[in-house]
Amino acid sequence: MRDIVFTRASGWIPNVIREDGELKLMLGAGADANHAPRTFTFPIGEAHLAVIREDLARHLLLWSAVIPLCDAAGTRGGLDEDAAVALLDPILLSAPADVDAFFRHIRWDRGQLIAHGADIDLLERGQVCAAMRAATETSNRKRAQEYDANRRRAERGTVLGPLDAALLRYTGQYVHGATVPRRMPDAVDPALLTEVMRVIATAEQACAGMRICRDPRRGKRATDKRDWERMAATVDAAVRRAHPGLVDDAVRTVSFLMCSEAADRSRSAPMEDDEEPAGDRSDFGGGARKTLLSFTDDKGVEKEWRADGPRTATAVFWEFVEDRSAGDNEVFTIEDEKMGEGIQLHFYADSLARITTVREGEGGADPEYRVEYSLVDGIGGYRTLVSAFVRGGCAALDQHGSWIADAAEFERARRRRDAD
Template sequence: MVRADGELRLEVTAGADALHDPRTFAVPVSAAHLEVIGDDLTRHLLLWSAILPLCSAAGIRGPLDQHAAVALLDPILFGTPDDVESLFLGIPWDRRRLVAQGADIALLERGEIFAALRSATVESDWHRVQTYDADRGRARRGVRLTPLDAALLRYTGRYLHCGRLPTREPDAVDPDLLPEVMRVIAIAEQACAGMRLSSDRRRGRSAVKEDRGWKRIEEKVDRAVRRAYPDLVDDAVRTVSFLMCSEAAARARTT
């Protein structure tokens, strides 16, 4: 909160300028508004999530739509829960911000935002947001993960970012699921045992993946894993075969 020209203003840091640094916007508020913002975490977070899209709309140098921002204050800070939830049906708001603050995702998706924010915290958890984003991305593709699917993606370090190189991260897996994950990995290892990739150092590292051996390993591991675990989704099978191929490539580069 700042005071400018005798007027109380709420400062909001959001968006980004041309150098990708956060921008700071100011919204005129009353003492009554500030009292609710300071005392009621739920309404504070709801106001924040509703103002953030206005900050993004301002772009790298445009002004905040203060009329729209001020119009949010009374309905969100003083309205009944039902009225606030009705308001949120018709305005843009930053769902990810509420997820970061610990909101219950299932309740949030149903529009029960007050109930969702009973679990809210002052501290932000952006790893939780990354998980939320990854889950939504898969949902848009129609992918539903079983616990074993999810465990395999976590084991290979690709639950959040499917584009990254796979690794082995057993500590990321639920201990109850780790034995089954290791059985899948053992099947994959057995399927490609003794298979090698060639590495032409004159052509650089990219030559390894272009080797037809990569495709042979991938296909053989895919077949073996799908035969043993036909219910695994494609994402899970591919992450296992990618792990086997990338490890074979690493061995080829060092021999």
């Protein structure tokens, strides 16, 4: 039978229970293999209970020292009760100076104490008892997270100035640098907000007109990595030039914000239309704009596009790719059966083949095709080639890249490109 003998307002601080007549400290820490919280107990005495009841600071210090033992138990192991019991007298019953000395030789959870109001400067000087004079039962996890973030920055030699910190708070990345940034002006000290907005304006001006397009090869929400890198570099250079005193973390958070917002705009918009209005097509090799096309993938799935439909060929094709592209489905074909020509996109090899019917098959003979290959420079290169084919057929591709008819020669060129 288990009865709760003493508990504090915060349910996370260890409770004292009586189990089968024995006093025990009970705490939750870590998780089991199924990600459910683990609970640990170990025996304590009446003298320990008396201190726990009256002295919040000592209670919290004991908790911080037991947590590493719980961590060591992992997802299945048992608590080292002997080690836990050995913490009781030195932490709960010793003089403050002896407690400080004891903590210099054991593992303990600093973040837990900081979350409960410990004085950080005193903790770092090893004066743990004095640091806990302002301890509170309520926990402020954000305070501990910010401490950990600053400690990690210090380990790599980064010290934030007031404006650096304000920019990280504005984007919500002060604690977690991997968090998707957003605009949080209320998180910034009002005295620094004007200066923060000046930096943001510099970034916005630098990337005005730039876009991060979708990359349908990688799914519905993927965007072009090269576009992202190009925008980040542009913003980075402009911000460093206009605000040379900012540390790398602050500059990166601003460029990350600009790129994330641009990528979100692209994801929420319809698939980009790469075609141009009808008009003079002399630049496209004299071919006629397509009126009926068939799209297929490497799994044999087919989609038809007609010019009298509501969408352009490029938009429909890239949506088809977005829906169908996968690690085992990286070859897509666009065919104009009437004109006897088509292109085949090889995403796995960053290459494209254009295929032209030289002679129709007669009397049961197979048709004769001319196949030429070209290397492709990222999703932007694919978009250019697809758009040119839709506007003017295979002839319109002459001006885009170098075309190689010999498959072996092309493979050597591809390997040279990949090696470089």
